[in-house]
Amino acid sequence: MSEKKTHEDQKYIDGLLKNNSFIIQAIYDKFVPKVVNYIKQNSGSRDQAQDVVQDTLVTIYNQASEKGLKLTCPFDAYFFLLCKRKWLNVLKKTSNKEVTINEEVLSKGDEAQELAFETSVFGEKQALFAEMFEKLGNACQDLLKATFKIKSMEEVAASLNVTYAYARKKKSLCIGKLTELVRESPKFNQFNN
Amino acid sequence: MEKENYIQFEEYLAGSLNQVELEVFENKLKTDSAFAEAFQTYKNLSHYLSDKFGNETESEAFKENLKSISSKYFIQKDEAVSREKTSKNSFKFYKYAIAACVIVMFGVFTFGEFSNPSYGDFNNYDTISLTVRGENDDLLKTAENAFNSKDFASAEKAFAQLIQIDPSNAELNLYSAISNIELSDYDKADELLTEIANENSAYKNKAIWYLALSKLKQEDVLACIDILKTIPEDAEDYERAQKLLNKLD
Incomplete structure (x- = not known):
């Protein structure tokens, strides 16, 4: 992926990551109207469109923050495909009947498809990780929060009133427990290949 | 395992x-x-x-900001849509509209409140004070005096020299940008202001406000509106920005 050329629209990704209000406003002014239209034409409301757009931007932000997302296609196509995918998932969850989708406005381009797919899988994984984290016992949750917030294991050990060696061992066992929860979940096998 | x-x-x-x-x-x-x-x-x-x-703090700040931009965006669109609907649907509304127009006209002639806003309405700066005991006092004094007496050409000359010595000083960059707006050197002003606006300093929101004013002076009303929308509620110039937005919209 690093071999591919970064698109000039990377400025939107960087702007989101820097929490730059100009860029966020520009994304709403330039790219959001198309998404709202699409969702309204496909049995959605404006409020639902607002949620889909917001969730999508948070997923992009998270991927940029955690994985250093590099945009290799126009932001327009990428963003639209992502919102569309997210909306289809909402429809699938809320209705059991067959979903008919107006395909006319679909943006073409393999690069955008590929990247949007990657980001939505990232988002789904994150949601699964968050869900499984909640299933951990309180002791593990607190230890992991402290570990990744404070960063120094010595300080973590002191703040939890345990020894350094114990805190370190406990950290790996807690992430281990989380690893098991994730690997055992049926959802995990859907996107793990 | x-x-x-x-x-x-x-x-x-x-x-x-x-x-x-x-x-x-x-x-x-x-x-x-x-x-x-x-x-x-x-x-x-x-x-x-x-x-x-x-990165919990950064990520929470992003989500908050996103939420506020998103709701502002959708509320404004809602208002636009409902305005359109009422004017299409109700015939009776005409009467009220005419009455409103009369009142507005009255307002325009009486108070001049609704006249097109211009840069001149906003460029009443407070006097600035730059000198602190230390190096470059003379140059700072020159810049300060020139700026306060609205001799922006001399002020900019002094600011340029000061910025060479201290390139990352957001305050100096801001005043230099304002001088450039006054001198109608917009490219330079806008570039400086965008830079300050994108960084985290005490002058971030001031820079956004002046960038909007620069666009206003350039008569680029659309750009001015877009920029005004990004001024956060806790900014010192938020009230003024909202007033200007209402007049421009």
């Missing part, structure tokens, strides 16, 4: 395995697919947790 495996994963990621252990570990990654897959998930989870809890 055994507990020992997870302890080993952590040691590998922390780089605390010795040479022999490292070779055994990497060999196992190549040959044992269940081991490799568990390790990959463990590593992904570590990255996830590290980003989630390590």
Whole structure:
């Protein structure tokens, strides 16, 4: 992926990551109207469109923050495909009947498809990780929060009133427990290949 | 996986395995697919947790900002849509509209409140004070005096020299940008202001406000509106920005 050329629209990704209000406003002014239209034409409301757009931007932000997302296609196509995918998932969850989708406005381009797919899988994984984290016992949750917030294991050990060696061992066992929860979940096998 | 495996994963990621252990570990990654897959998930989870809890403050700030821009955007659109609907649907509304127009006209002639706003309505700066005991006092004094007496050409000359000495000083850059707006050197002004606006300093919101005013002076009303919308509620110039927005819209 690093071999591919970064698109000039990377400025939107960087702007989101820097929490730059100009860029966020520009994304709403330039790219959001198309998404709202699409969702309204496909049995959605404006409020639902607002949620889909917001969730999508948070997923992009998270991927940029955690994985250093590099945009290799126009932001327009990428963003639209992502919102569309997210909306289809909402429809699938809320209705059991067959979903008919107006395909006319679909943006073409393999690069955008590929990247949007990657980001939505990232988002789904994150949601699964968050869900499984909640299933951990309180002791593990607190230890992991402290570990990744404070960063120094010595300080973590002191703040939890345990020894350094114990805190370190406990950290790996807690992430281990989380690893098991994730690997055992049926959802995990859907996107793990 | 055994507990020992997870302890080993952590040691590998922390780089605390010795040479022999490292070779055994990497060999196992190549040959044992269940081991490799568990390790990959463990590593992904570590990255996830590290980003989630390590950057919690930044991420929360982003979400807050996003929420406020999003609701502003959707509320404005809603208002536009409902305005359109009422004017289309109700015939009676005409009467009220005419009455409103009369009142507005009255307002325009009486108070001049609704006249097109211009840059001149806003460029009443407070006097600035730059000198602190230290180096470059003379130059700072020159800049300060020139700016306060509205001799922007001399002020800009002094600011340019000061910025050469202290390029990252947001305050100096801001005043230099204002001088450039006054001198109608918009490219330079806008570039300086955008830079300050994109960084985190005490002058961030001031820079956004002046960038909007620069666009107003250039008669680029659309750009001015777009920029005004990004001024956050806690900014000193928020009220003024909202007033200007109402007049421009």
